[in-house]
Each structure stands twice: as structure tokens, then as C-alpha cells.
Amino acid sequence: MRIDLHAHSTVSDGTQPPADVVRSAAAAGLDVVALTDHDSTAGWQPAFAAARECGVGLVPGMEVTCHSVQGISVHVLAYLHDPDHPGLLAEIGKARDARLTRAERMVELLAEDYPITWADVNAHTAHGATVGRPHIADALVAAGIVSDRSEAFAHILTARSRYYITHYAPEPARAVELIKQAGGVAVFAHPVASSRGRVVGEEVFREMIDAGLDGVEVDHRDNPEEGKAWLRRLAAENGLLVTGSSDYHGAGKPNRLGENTTSVKVLERILELGTGSAAYLPQRDTKGGYQAQ
Template sequence: MRIDLHTHSNVSDGTETPAQLIAAAAEAGLDVVALTDHDQTAGWDQARDAAAALGLGFVPGMEITCQDEHGISVHLLSYLQDPNYQPLLDELAISRNSRIVRAQRIVERLAEDYPITWDLVAEHCQPGATVGRPHIADALVSAGIVSHRNEAFANMLSSRSRYYVSHPAISPAMAVGLVREAGGVPVFAHPKASLRGRVVPDSTFYDMIDAGLGGVEVHHRDNTEQGKKELLALAKRFDLIITGSSDYHGTGKLNRLGENLTEPGMLERIVEQGTGTRALL
């Protein structure tokens, strides 16, 4: 069984509708796919209907933007949470608003050196979608400044760039707790992706584990090989779920559906723990 538990549609920063993403997953030979748009669940219904029509398994999820006490960005995958749990929705609304302000500030900085405007960025963002750096990257591509998103993130949109702007976000441990309260299963996304920027210290991991962290995304193209070994050891020590995924964004990134996969037994553990909503399996 081929299972990919981390993908994005144009509800956040992917380039395909939820239905198109599901069709692409079926074409790629996947058996089960999760939709994990940033801070949004608006694509669930369309994706679920498309999966049912194509005979594909579907796991509803989300990727929550967090920041630890050291100012390091953390992405938390949430599976099978209640999409109407208000305390979590309140935090997500704050996060989405802060992402807009942050994106506007990044564009202002970039505009000092490059022919880019907020209007150009808005052209690459679907109405109601969670705006973020990927949309800025798309604007940079369309302006001919970079050739693709990955180049933008490796340079001017990197956390090491002078154009980078951080933004306030929920703490990882608090996010883990809210996901559990909502009946979801929290999994730390690409924890050892050092090429993206700073990775969190062990203390952040332990705080998340104490709060109820369910798993770690080990098999991801942005985790280093040494990082994967460390994550596997951590998962064994604390009996965490181990996932693998593509982090697919359509044509927005080089990531391809099914390039990393999750073992069926690990998906079973997620389904057993998730009580907020149901998977289609």
C-alpha cells in the first residue's frame, strides 16, 4: 500500500485544486493520500468526494504554523482533528492574519531590489487561501527573477536572507495540546530540515512530546540523513509514529507525489488515535 500523508492544494500554497490533487495522487499510483493545507481545512470536502469517486483512501489533515521560544519556525501536521473545534480555529485565525502582515513586509523589502509588488503576489493566491512565502516565490518566478520556488526559498526567501521576516505564531507545545483536544493526531513535520533554516533544539522536542506529540515525519526530502537517524532513535525511545511523505505542492515545488511513503501500520496508529473526524479508507 502506497501512502503519502503530506500534500497541499491551492486552498493554501499548492497549485492544484483539492480534486485535481486527488486525481494526480491516483495517477501517481497512491492508495492513500492526506490533504494538509496550511492552517486550513476548507479543501477537505472536495478532496474526500474526489477520493471516493476514484476509489482512493483519504486522510483529512492540516499543517499548523508554529514558532518555538527560540524564534524557530515549526510546522505541525494534524490528522483527523475536529475541523470545528473553536479554540484551535481561534489560534489558526491569528496565525493566518500574522502571515498576511509578514508576507506584506517581505514584499516591501524585496521591492527595494526587485520588480515585485503585493498585487503581483495576490495574483498567485486563491481567494481565501492562506497567503505565505510560496505565493511570493511564485511572483518571483513570474517576474523572471528566479526559475522556480525552490530557488527562491534557497536564496531571498530563506530564513538567513536579509529579506526574511519572522512572525508570531502559536507555540509548538500549545498546538500539540489543541490538536489532541480536537481529537487529532499531531506529527512534527520535517523536523531536521536544516537547509530550510534553523532546526529546533531537543528541549522543543521534549516539550512537544510532553504535550502529547504523536509522531515525527522522518522520511522527507528536506531532512538530512543524520537527522533521519536521530529522528528514528527518538521515535523508538518515545514510541512515536513514523511517517514519510512528499510535501507535494503541485508545480510549485520539485517534490513529487509518493517520493516518500508511510508504512500501513503507522497509518493504522493514526486512525486508531484520531477521534475528531474519520478517514476514508
């Protein structure tokens, strides 16, 4: 079975609606996909409808945006959590509001040097989506300022740019605690992706493990090989699950569905641990296992 546990739709910073992400997963030959939009579960219902239509397994999830005390960006994947858990909802709501204020201020700064407006950014943001730098990048592309999102992030929207503004987000260990309280499974997304910017030290991993971290996303294109080896040792020493995923964003990134995958054994453990919501798995057989495709 081919299982990809990290994909984004237009509910956050992907370029396809949730149902189309699921249809693309089916076309790519995936058996199971997880929808993990940033700080939102708004895409779950249309994704479930498409999964039933296509016969593709769907694991509902979310990617929680965090900041370490050093100000380093950290993302924690939540699988099978309760989407209505009040504590988690309050925290991601606070973070979403902060991201909106931050995006507006970044556009104000950019407008001093480039022909871009807030209306331009809104034109590239789906209704109800979590507004972020990718939507600003899309506006820059449309204006002919950069050729694609990658160029925008490499130069204009990098954390080293004068246009960059920080925003509130929970600390990683706190996010893990809330995910667990919501009955979810917490997995550290692309933990050593140094090509994206600074990464946290081992002390943050320890804090997250103490808070109940379930796993680490090892097989991801942005984790360097030496980092993957270290993550596998850390996982073995601490009983953590090891996942692999594409981090698909449609046309927003070069990542392709299924370019990295997760084992059936790990998926089964995630299903055992997650109690806040249920997955749709048409391949499941009568004994609770999975049929080969």
C-alpha cells in the first residue's frame, strides 16, 4: 500500500480544493492520503466525500504552526484529533488571527517597493483559508515580480528579508499537549529541514517527547540525509513512529504526491492511538488489516 500522510489544499496554502487533492491522490496511485492543512480542518468534509467517491483512504489531520522560544518555526502534524476540541480550537484561532495581522503588515511593507496590494493577495486566497506567505508569494508571481513561489521565498519572503514579520504561535510542546488532549496523534513535521531556515536543537525534541510526541516525519524531501539518520536513531531510542510524506501543495511546490510514503504498520499504530476522529479506509478487510492493491 502507498500511504502519504501530509498534503495541503486551498484551505491553507495548497493550490487545489480538498476534493481535488483526494482525486489527485487517487490518480497518483495512492491508497491512503492525509489532508493536513495549516491550522484548519475546514477541508475535511469535502475531502471525505471525494475519498468515498474515489475509493481512496483518508486520514483527517491538520498541521499546527508553532514557534520555539528561540523564534524558530516548527510544524506539528495532528492526525485523528477532535476538530471541535475547545483548547486546541482556541489556540489555533489565536494563531490564525495573528497570521492575518502579520500578512497585512507584510503586504504594507512590500507595497513600498513593489506593485502589490492586499486585494491582490486576497485574490489568491480561498474563502476561509489560513492566509500566509504562500498567498503573498502567489500575488508576487501574478504581478510578474518573481517566477514562482520558490523564488519568492528564497529572496523577498525569506525570514532574513526586511519585509518579514513574526507572529504569535504556540510553543511546540504546548501544541503536542493540546493535540493529545484532543485525542490526536502528534508527529513533528520535517524536523531537520535546514534548507528552510533554522531548525530547533535536541532540547526542543526532548520537550516535545515529554509532552507526548508520537512520531517524527523522517522521509521528507527537505530533511537532509544525515538528519534522517539522526531522526531514525532518536525515534528508535524513544519509541517514536517514523513517517514519510510528500508535503504536497499542488502547483505551489514541486513536491509530488507519494514521493515519500509511510508504512502500513505505522498507519495502523496511528489509527490505534487516534481517538478524536475517524479515518475513512475502504481497503480495510474484515480482520482489521489492509488488503493489498
